[in-house]
Amino acid sequence: MGQLANLGRLLLMCLVLLPTVGLASEYPPEVTAKSAIVMEVSTGKVLYGKEAAERRYPASTTKIMTLITALEYGKLDDVVTASENAASTEGSSLWLTQGEQLKMLDMFYGIMLISGNDATVAVAEHIAGSVENFAKLMTDKAHALGAVNSNFVNTSGLPNENHYTTAYDLAKITAYGYKNPLFSQIVSTQHKIVPWPGKDHDRDLYNENKMLWLYDGANGVKTGYTDAAGRCLVSAAKRNGTQLVVVVLDSDHMWDDSIKLLDYGFAQLKQVPVISQGDILKTVKINEGKTGDIKLLATNDISVPMADNEHDKYSTVIDAPNKLNAPITSGQKLGTVKVMYNNIEVASSDLIADRSVEKKSFFGLLWGSVWGFLTHVIRNFA
Template sequence: MADRIKKCLGIFLCAMLFGTTACAKGEPQELYALSAVLMDADTGRILYEKNGSEQRPMASTTKIMTLLVTLENADLEGTVEVSDYAASMPDVQLNIRKGEKYRLRDLCYSLMLESHNDTAVAIAEHVGGSVEGFASMMNQKARDLGCTHTYFITPNGLDASDDKGIHSTTAEDLARIMRCCMKNEDFLTITREPSWTFSDLDETRSFTVNNKNAFLNMMEGALTGKTGFTNGAGYCYVGALERGEKRLIAVVLACGWPNHKTWKWADTMKLMNYGLDDFHMQTIGEDAIDLGTIQVSDGQTASVEAAADVKSRRMLLQDGDTFRMDIKKPETLTAPVEAGEIVGTVLYYMNDEIIDLFPVYAQNSSPSINFAWCFEQVVKRWITVL
């Protein structure tokens, strides 16, 4: 029972936290992107959003999920055999050929450094058995991350639709996916590599792929990222930056169409600079708290000790952000009460929105009064009188 309640509280917290947005102050003005988000990568708190929950095609930014699912489910030393379907993908291509065999690790560099569409399909077929099977894995991972407005059809991000919808995400969901990617060291290693040289396993053809993510050289602390473009999506970008204690994720979707290829960089830098200039790190909350006791009605003990495993946290705040803590626990419980039973909640609020919660639980038990207990108490008093 207690475990189920804890799980429900955790799900509730995720929903509240992912929806929490910082107060407006000096926000980026006149962004080109139709949808944009700036997220604190450490907490998942959204610091800025422009149509952040609007679902849109996301082009090759899709490939961050393609790589993440691959890293979590496959051996990078595995052998990938190219199918006719993979070889038929449109530009951008590595131009792999049907029947050729490659090391999966090498294809991951092709996927992320130069965004090859044929490579994406070859990887998907190898890891998921088929493009459809791999898309199912991508969608499950998205659900696991709390991405409720994301739908993957292709592993390369080409515009696509089926009877369930269009290949799409939101700026908020894409930031959540990148937040997970940042925790994977292999993901960071691959996406930060300047160039990679490899050959097919028969060593009949060799390739060198170069990193096309120009943002890595635009701002100090640029950590990782992925570009994208299709006719349906426009120019897109998702990227991460780490500077000092600050770890930021910026997303821009539908950020212009030709001839406006550089707009995504202008918007991304505006978002990142907003996070760097307008927010500071601050410790909030407590590492310990005295919750006292709770009276118990009809229990073998008059009260139980209440406790919560609270902790302080560091987070990005603006001047004017207000924090408060709220303790919700009853004055009286009705027996039986079990040790560990959830009896209340400690809530952390930022600007009156929940950012964290901790279950309040009973530290000791108080069984219900019954005949055996009553008889035992009578005997004890009788012995005391004698």
């Protein structure tokens, strides 16, 4: 009897718990962050937001913008010399000494893995002459990306009342960063050895972003903390071709908040095939060819992250001529197809010729002209 009672209680618990599993993906989770957002990278689609447009201090998540700006204005092979100003920068550090030299790329790893404030100053001074000049480049770039509620006055995120951003802006900035393969590589690196001139050992850097170990598919990006900003985290993960960015600002439990939001974001989307490699997307007429037309084939598969009931937000645009002159070579690129989300390009594929077409010989062209003339005459006569 006792065993039956226990079994009954177990079944009842299962019945109570089963609906909860569905609710976790159906309803947005409760998070402790004052501001938060979930964004899908390719479309910029916002899947969740909480005070996402409210200005806040970003702390060291600032360094995402620092890295993007440095990648676009700097040269990876440049040797950067740490000034006295850089070496004496307060806060988290790569332990640079005045006059120490490192390659730009090594500085980048020091900035993103262990949040080296000194390295951000050294890079800024090398590229723009001063932190102030570099910070202006950061702000201008952010505004160009649509992150218009951001203003940067330093490269590290140290507190300043004029240094601010929003959860939405940080997500927008980070989504842009993922267009650069080197950005993706750096922010997803768990461990890096960086030279330490003058020492008998190298710098052994482990990424402070625990999400790289905590979350399946995690591939970025940056932690941050100051008393003014609270605990901040920009995290990212890629699963089944879907890349998400999550921002939590001033969070009591930033790891838990980020995991909940990533889970929620992935539950809202599924990858839907739109184009398959080899699909015929257009037929093009061929002038002066032994064959009258060719077909244009897609060179790669395209799937898109889609939520329910938003098929009408996607469209395809084919950029290819209606007519071409022979000769044509099989596999020759003759156009592109773009997949658009609300008029924003999210994916593309080259379009290639399905076969070769030789140009007609002189006599073939002559006979074609004669035949065309005779056909015209016969039609008019009839």
